[in-house]
Amino acid sequence: xxxxxxQARLAAALVLAIVAAVxxxxxxxxxxxxxxxxxxxxxxxxxxxxxxxxxxxxxVRLVVExxxxxxxxxxxxxxxxxGRYMPPTLRIRPGxxxxxxxxxxxxxxxxxxxxxxxxxxxxxSDNIFSFAPTVDLSRAAVAAxxxxxxxxxxxxxxxxxxxxxxxxxxxxxxxxxxxxxEWTVRNDSNEEHSFHVHxxxxxxxxxxGKPHQGHGLQDTASVPAKGQFVIRIRFNTFVGKTVxxxxxLNHEDAGMMAVLEIVK
Ligand SMILES: [Cu+2]
Numbered sequence: 309x310x311x312x313x314x315q316a317r318l319a320a321a322l323v324l325a326i327v328a329a330v331x332x333x334x335x336x337x338x339x340x341x342x343x344x345x346x347x348x349x350x351x352x353x354x355x356x357x358x359x360x361x362x363x364x365x366x367x368v369r370l371v372v373e374x375x376x377x378x379x380x381x382x383x384x385x386x387x388x389x390x391g392r393y394m395p396p397t398l399r400i401r402p403g404x405x406x407x408x409x410x411x412x413x414x415x416x417x418x419x420x421x422x423x424x425x426x427x428x429x430x431x432x433s434d435n436i437f438s439f440a441p442t443v444d445l446s447r448a449a450v451a452a453x454x455x456x457x458x459x460x461x462x463x464x465x466x467x468x469x470x471x472x473x474x475x476x477x478x479x480x481x482x483x484x485x486x487x488x489x490e491w492t493v494r495n496d497s498n499e500e501h502s503f504h505v506h507x508x509x510x511x512x513x514x515x516x517g518k519p520h521q522g523h524g525l526q527d528t529a530s531v532p533a534k535g536q537f538v539i540r541i542r543f544n545t546f547v548g549k550t551v552x553x554x555x556x557l558n559h560e561d562a563g564m565m566a567v568l569e570i571v572k
Contacts, residue, residue: 354394355397356392356394356395356396356397357390357392357394357396357397358396358397358398358399359396359397359398359399360399360400361398361399361400361401361404361406364401364403364404364405365404365405365406365407366398366399366400366404366405366406366407367406367407367408368396368398368406368407368408368409369390369408369409369410369411370389370390370395370396370408370409370410370411370420371389371390371391371410371411371413372387372388372389372410372411372412372413372414372418373387373388373413373414374386374387374388374413374414375388375391377391377392377393379393387414406425408420419432419434419435419436420434421434421436422434431521443511443525443542444511445488445511445513445540445541445542446511446513446540448488448540448542449488450488450489450490450540451484451487451488451489452483452484452487452489452490453489453490453491453492454481454489454490454491454492455470455491455492455493455494456469456470456481456491456492456493456494456503456552456566457469457470457471457494457495457496458493458494458495458496458497458501458503458531458554458564459471459495459496459497460497460499460559460564464499465562466562466563467554467559467560467562467563467564468563468564469552469553469564469565469566470566472563472566473562473563473564474551474553474560474563474564474565474566474567475567476567478567479549479567479568479569480566480567480568481552481566481567481568481569482568482569482571483543483568483569483570483571484543484570484571484572485543485544485545485546485547485570485571485572486542486543486544487542487543488540488541488542489540489541489543490513490538490539490540491510491538491539491540491541492536492537492538493529493531493536493537493538493539494531494535494536495531495532495533495534495535495536496534497533497534498533498534499533500530500531500532500533501530501531501554501556501559501564502528502529502530502531502554502555502556503528503529503530503531503537503552503554503555504527504528504552504553504554504555505527505541505550505551505552505568506527506550506551506552506568507543507546507550507570508541508542508543508544508570509525509526509527509541510525510526510527510529510539510540510541511525511526511539511540511541512526512529512537512538512539513537513538513539513540514537514538515532515535515536515537516532516535516536516537520537528555543570546570547570547571547572548569548570549567549568549569549570550567550568550569550570551565551566551567551568552565552566552568553565553566
């Protein structure tokens with residue numbers, strides 16, 4: 309993750325406020341043993357680490373991971389930032405530039421939210437929706453590429469995939485188990501169709517040539533009228549015959565369905 313700021317609109321110091329919920333009290337005043345024998349006086353309260361810009365520039369690398377830490381003389385498994393329970397404070401001046409790279413070692417998705425900075429909600433900036441697909445097929449080796457053309461007759465009464473109406477006794481596409489394929493789904497008609505494939509979810513890569521930032525795998529996607537999209541699909545776990553089709557029921561019933569067989 310990399311955030312760039314050329315115009316910091318703050319007065320003096322900026323605080324990177326990644327809120328860490330402090331579990332249990334930090335340093336309590338000494339209490340008599342009879343009231344709470346498990347609480348001892350802890351270390352003095354410590355300020356978070358400060359990372360300070362120099363010559364108008366601050367480069368920060370934040371490693372986020374679950375680690376064992378000492379808090380108030382207790383051992384905790386906690387979410388940490390660069391090995392510390394409290395995240396650092398960033399000190400920069402108006403107009404400074406910050407480059408912040410976050411490495412996520414949590415084994416689950418997270419994002420970085422900052423207080424005191426004017427940051428875009430797009431892309432991988434301060435974007436709560438920026439979860440990557442659970443599986444990212446963008447760098448996968450592609451075993452086969454196919455084009456699936458959705459079309460219909462001018463009356464809108466018969467619907468086709470690659471010029472054919474559905475026939476359950478015909479196999480239209482044969483794909484190999486444990487491979488990734490890239491399919492271009494093209495819509496030659498004047499209305500949108502709802503592409504749907506059974507068994508394996510797919511990653512939507514682009515729509516009408518424009519790269520798509522996916523929020524996860526999906527099993528249905530709209531293909532625009534006179535447009536197209538590109539998906540990548542991995543055939544996991546199961547072999548056998550299944551179908552892909554338009555999810556508009558009368559299109560499907562009028563032929564817009566095809567047989568996909570997944571083979572070893
Ligand atoms: Cu349709």
